[in-house]
Amino acid sequence: xxxxxxxxxxxxxxxxxxxxxxxxxxxxxxxxxxxxxxxxxxxxxxxxxxxxxxxxxxxxxxxxxxxxxxxxxxxxxxxxxxxxxxxxxxxxxxxxxxxxxxxxxxxxxxxxxxxxxxxxxxxxxxxxxxxxxxxxxxxxxxxxxxxxxxxxxxxxxxxxxxxxxxxxxxxxxxxxxxxxxxxxxxxxxxxxxxxxxxxxxxxxxxxxxxxxxxxxxxxxxxxxxxxxxxxxxxxxxxxxxxxxxxxxxxxxxxxxxxxxxxxxxxxxxxxxxxxxxxxxxxxxxxxxxxxxxxxxxxxxxxxxxxxxxxxxxxxxxxxxxxxxxxxxxxxxxxxxxxxxxxxxxxxxxxxxxxxxxxxxxxxxxxxxxxxxxxxxxxxxxxxxxxxxxxxxxxxxxxxxxxxxxxxxxxxxxxxxxxxxxxxxxxxxxxxxxxxxxxxxxxxxxxxxxxxxxxxxxxxxxxxxxxxxxxxxxxxxxxxxxxxxxxxxxxxxxxxxxxxxxxxxxxxxxxxxxxxxxxxxxxxxxxxxxxxxxxxxxxxxxxxxxxxxxxxxxxxx
Numbered sequence: 001x002x003x004x005x006x007x008x009x010x011x012x013x014x015x016x017x018x019x020x021x022x023x024x025x026x027x028x029x030x031x032x033x034x035x036x037x038x039x040x041x042x043x044x045x046x047x048x049x050x051x052x053x054x055x056x057x058x059x060x061x062x063x064x065x066x067x068x069x070x071x072x073x074x075x076x077x078x079x080x081x082x083x084x085x086x087x088x089x090x091x092x093x094x095x096x097x098x099x100x101x102x103x104x105x106x107x108x109x110x111x112x113x114x115x116x117x118x119x120x121x122x123x124x125x126x127x128x129x130x131x132x133x134x135x136x137x138x139x140x141x142x143x144x145x146x147x148x149x150x151x152x153x154x155x156x157x158x159x160x161x162x163x164x165x166x167x168x169x170x171x172x173x174x175x176x177x178x179x180x181x182x183x184x185x186x187x188x189x190x191x192x193x194x195x196x197x198x199x200x201x202x203x204x205x206x207x208x209x210x211x212x213x214x215x216x217x218x219x220x221x222x223x224x225x226x227x228x229x230x231x232x233x234x235x236x237x238x239x240x241x242x243x244x245x246x247x248x249x250x251x252x253x254x255x256x257x258x259x260x261x262x263x264x265x266x267x268x269x270x271x272x273x274x275x276x277x278x279x280x281x282x283x284x285x286x287x288x289x290x291x292x293x294x295x296x297x298x299x300x301x302x303x304x305x306x307x308x309x310x311x312x313x314x315x316x317x318x319x320x321x322x323x324x325x326x327x328x329x330x331x332x333x334x335x336x337x338x339x340x341x342x343x344x345x346x347x348x349x350x351x352x353x354x355x356x357x358x359x360x361x362x363x364x365x366x367x368x369x370x371x372x373x374x375x376x377x378x379x380x381x382x383x384x385x386x387x388x389x390x391x392x393x394x395x396x397x398x399x400x401x402x403x404x405x406x407x408x409x410x411x412x413x414x415x416x417x418x419x420x421x422x423x424x425x426x427x428x429x430x431x432x433x434x435x436x437x438x439x440x441x442x443x444x445x446x447x448x449x450x451x452x453x454x455x456x457x458x459x460x461x462x463x464x465x466x467x468x469x470x471x472x473x474x475x476x477x478x479x480x481x482x483x484x485x486x487x488x489x490x491x492x493x494x495x496x497x498x499x500x501x502x503x504x505x506x507x508x509x510x511x512x513x514x515x516x517x518x519x520x521x522x523x524x525x526x527x528x529x530x531x532x533x534x535x536x537x538x539x540x541x542x543x544x545x546x547x548x549x550x551x552x553x554x555x556x
Contacts, residue, residue, distance in 0.1 A: 003036035003043075003053030003096065010055045010098055010145055017143045018126075021118035022136035024060045025067045026099040039094050049094030050204065056090055057140045057149040060100035061107050062192065063087065063181035071183040071295070072105035072115045075302055075309050084181025085213040086150060086192045093208050098146055101136030105314045106295050107152050107185040109133050110160045110358075110378035111367050114311040119364055123165040124403050128363050131161035131378070133185075134193065138165045141195040148205050149195040154185045155282055156358070156382025158193025159394035163357035163406025168202045168423075169394040170194040173413045174386055177209045178216035186290040188218060189386035199395065199427055203420050223414045228351060228421050230451050230501075234260060234409075235270040235350040244377075246360040248400040253356050256397045256407050256426055260354070262496050263430040264455055265422070268350065274343030275353075279383030281336055283317070283376070286328035287387070292321030313371045340388045344412075352411040352422055355381040357394045361403055381408060389413045395423045428499035432457065434518045434528035436468065436492035437548045438477040445475065448508070452501035461489040463519040469531070469539040470551065478548050479531025479539060480518070489521055491547030492528075502527075511535075 001009070011029050036053065043052050058064050061071040063080035064087050070077040083091065091097065104114040112135030113119035120135035122128040123142035130139045134151025138161030141149045151158045153171045162169025170193060177192040184190055192209065196202035212219040236257055242250055257267055281287055299306075299315050300322075306315045347353055358378050367374040385392050392410040399405065407426060409419045433454075438445040441456060462480075465487040469479045480490060497505060506515050511532070518528025545551040 001053070003039040003094070004033060006053045006055060007032055007036040007096060013143070014145045017145060019121065019123075019139055019143065022102055022120050022139045024070055024072075024100045024102050024117050024136070027097065032096060032098065035096055039096065043094070050208065051090060051148075052094035054095045054147045054201075055145075056095045056097050057099060057101045057137050057146045058087055058097055059103050059134050059137045059149070059151045061103060061152060061183040062150055064097055064100060067100050069100075069183065071107070072103050072117065072311075073309055074116065075305055076295070076298060080181065082181075085178045085215075086209045087181070089209045090148070090205060095148065101134075101140060101149065103135055104133030104157070105311045106183070106291070106318065107133040107154060107157060108291060108314045108317055109375055110156055110382075111371075111375050112161065113364065113367050114314050114371075116309050116311065121364070122361070128361055128403070129164065129367055131164040131358070133157040134161050134195070138162055138167060138169070138195050141165070141197060142167050144197070147196065148201065151193040151195060152182060152185065153191045153193045154189055154386060156379045156385075158191065158195070159382050159392060159408055160358045160378050162195060162394040163396070163408070164361050164404060166396045166399075166404030166406070168196050168199050168396070170202045170206045170416075171385065171392040171394070172206055172210070172416055173391040174389055175216075175218045175220040176222060176416065177206065178211075178213040178219040180213050180215045184294040186287065187294060188290065191386065199420065199423055203417075206416070225412065225415050225418055228418050231264055231266055232351040232422065233266045233268060233349060234422065235347050235353045236267050237355055238269045238271050241272055241276065242356070244359055245356060246400070249356055249359075249405055252398050252400050252405045253407065257354065259430070260425055262455070263425045263499070264497070264501065265425065267354070270346050270350070270353070272343060272346070272353065274339045274346070275384045275388070276380065278336055278339040278343060278387055279379065281332055282379075282383045282387060285332040285335075286321075286324035287332060288317065289321035289324040289329065291318045296322060336387060343384075344388065352409040352415065352419055355408055355410070357381065357406040357408040381410075385410050391416045391419055393419045393423050395426050397426055424499065430496050431499060431502040432526040433495050433497055433502070433515075434460065434462070434492050434520070434526050435495060436478060436480050436490055436529060438475055439495075439529070440493055440548065445477070448505065449495050449497070452497050452505040454495040454497045454501065457494045457496050459491070460494050461491055461521040463521055463523075464489045466490045467541060467543045468545070468548070468551075469536050470542050471531070471535055471539050477513075478542065478551070479513075479535055480529060481531055481533070481536065482519075488543050488546060490543070491549070494526055
């Protein structure tokens with residue numbers, strides 16, 4: 001649809017979803033439609049705008065020209081002179097900003113309830129939290145109001161809300177996207193993040209925003225890692241580190257692990273205790289003083305607003321950092337480095353660590369009853385990533401008890417693209433393929449299946465309505481054709497390929513071969529090699545042999 005049509009649909013959808021608390025500022029429809037019309041004009045004139053007409057929401061600790069930036073506090077609000085680079089780069093690609101979204105105040109929290117603008121209710125169940133701190137951005141994405149939303153992530157704020165609302169959350173390597181124009185939480189480890197319902201769209205937006213801006217001193221150039229091997233190795237936590245998950249989540253996680261194995265991924269169990277201990281330092285050590293450095297003076301000077309405009313839990317966390325001494329920081333810094341060395345060392349030889357994104361999905365009442373305890377449970381698997389310079393991506397992995405369940409891949413700095421490849425395996429199920437000729441085990445083209453990440457499942461037979469022909473190809477291969485009458489059961493093998501590997505495999509198929517649906521003797525259907533009818537002219541009918549191997553044996 002056109003940009004004007006998409007924007008009109010966004011406003012219409014927003015009117016029906018009943019989440020007014022997700023917004024802090026909503027742009028006037030007439031103003032946004034005027035920008036959309038200009039986008040349509042530029043596209044019609046031949047300009048290439050990769051995000052033309054995509055509707056975006058922006059977390060309200062990121063500057064957008066024309067909007068106040070509140071960081072979740074009316075008293076803190078200011079009007080920026082220009083867009084943050086992250087926003088400017090999306091707008092340059094044709095995206096249209098719809099408004100600014102609610103958040104845990106000063107991006108301090110993983111629950112989405114710490115805001116004078118109201119607690120943001122979950123997209124799937126309004127009695128449960130949205131997750132935070134990027135609460136409004138995640139909910140509006142999940143509900144289909146916007147195509148993309150920007151968040152930030154220090155402790156997991158770009159990942160936990162993604163999991164709780166059933167969407168994708170991309171947390172880039174620290175510094176890949178400049179944080180110029182972002183109200184800092186912990187300046188040295190803050191990241192701008194992306195929410196989307198579609199993984200590729202989320203990654204495209206992250207790529208468009210990446211690159212130094214000459215202002216952010218922490219911004220850095222990308223240093224892409226090598227592509228994933230055909231059979232990557234992924235670490236998963238040992239059983240003791242999966243205890244305490246919400247009901248059904250341990251089983252759901254085991255299913256994801258099994259699905260990855262079926263997709264050609266090797267998994268190894270790793271004791272991640274050092275990483276989890278490192279995670280505890282983010283709030284339990286001197287590192288919280290960086291939050292104090294960011295907004296502590298403002299809170300201290302406005303103590304009379306605590307309980308009204310300033311959230312008491314956030315104020316307590318931020319002000320607690322004033323008690324940290326420089327010597328505490330350096331002791332904690334050394335402890336973090338030693339824990340990181342040990343924990344990351346245990347991941348040697350793996351492409352990523354796979355975990356649940358968070359441990360539970362509490363109700364609003366449960367968080368209100370124990371604000372600190374409830375929040376601390378949310379960040380078990382997320383808190384260490386930025387402290388230890390890791391990239392991460394959170395993706396939906398099913399529905400448990402009527403609510404979303406999500407998993408997360410965490411990898412080295414600059415592993416952003418390889419993590420996305422792994423995430424595709426979770427979001428796109430593997431494909432089972434019937435082979436009946438040169439791709440069978442021991443045959444000359446079997447290596448192509450193996451290279452695509454395939455794994456052998458079973459020897460099978462087709463239903464009794466197929467004919468097999470010997471084609472004049474190099475190397476020799478048969479053609480399988482389903483017939484309206486006659487035919488026989490043809491022996492073959494079923495192989496399971498990861499979705500990405502299946503796509504590469506199909507792209508490389510030469511004529512006259514193609515992929516269609518093949519029926520097996522047990523009544524099930526799988527993808528299968530089928531042959532174009534034109535290739536059968538002059539081909540020998542070898543159906544009577546019941547399979548390619550039997551035919552080859554008859555000729556030896």
